[in-house]
Amino acid sequence: MNTTRLPGLLLTLDGPGGVGKSTTARLVTETLARSGLPVHSTAQPSRARLGELARHGTDTYRGMALACLCAADRHHQLDTEILPALVEGAVVVCDRYVASSLVLQGLDDVPTEVVWQLNQGVYQPDLSVVLTGDAQVISARLRARGGHSRFERAPDNSLREVRCYLRAIDNLRERDWSVTSVEATTDPPETIAAAIVSLVHHALTEKSAACP
Incomplete structure (x- = not known):
């Protein structure tokens, strides 16, 4: 794993399809931006050619x-x-990251250790x-929205x-990742986003204290 820490903060959001990741990511980004923080919102797969191939190729590519x-x-x-956004000190909000690969590639019978090998150094x-x-x-x-x-x-x-x-949560924690599980089927999206924004501010405070 890449252990060099950059000035910005990387927040990743993962979870099952239909759980509300995109809505949560949008609300968190908007709330952080209103508070005056520099925010960069993105998603995985990305909008680059590789990402579009992965995003729209799940019927073609497997395993x-x-x-x-x-x-x-x-x-x-x-x-x-x-x-680059982290170097500039932004809070990067990323919709999907390694946890999604552990799950989705796992559903395709790719071993967990192989997924980690492919993601070595992230x-x-x-x-x-x-x-x-x-x-x-x-x-x-998910049924109301339609499967992507x-x-x-x-x-x-x-x-x-x-x-x-x-x-996947257990596996990430075994590797010393800072992981928080948030229940997303009882409270409204705004409440969920507010809770995550609070976690971000806490993480920023801890990061500032660690890097005087």
Whole structure:
């Protein structure tokens, strides 16, 4: 893992399809920006060519092929977008990161250790948030929205993803990642976003204290 810490703060948001990641990311970004902080919002897969190939290719690419695409896009996005923003001192809000790879590539039967090998050297987030909750509620949201990938179109997707994200949380913590699980099926999006913004401000305070 990349252990060099940069001036900015990386917040990643992961969770099952339909749990509300994109809405939460937007609300967190807007709230942080209103408070006067420099914020850079992004997502994975990225909007670069590699990312678009991974985003729209889940029916074509599977297993190691998709895992390699997602990892390559992450490494490229870090070098060209995320790390430069962190160097400038921004709070980077990233919709999906390594936790999503652990889950989705795991659903494709790619071993966890292989996913970590492909993601070797990625920048460790200052704060990794995994949104989770009741699988039936998440599934209903997903069906109302429509699936964006073959994973989300699978009939048992929500239950499988909820279970896999719980395992991913444990795996990330074993590697000393700062991970917080947030229940996202009971409170309104604004309340969830406010709780995450509070975590960000706390992390910024701790970071300032560590780097006088």
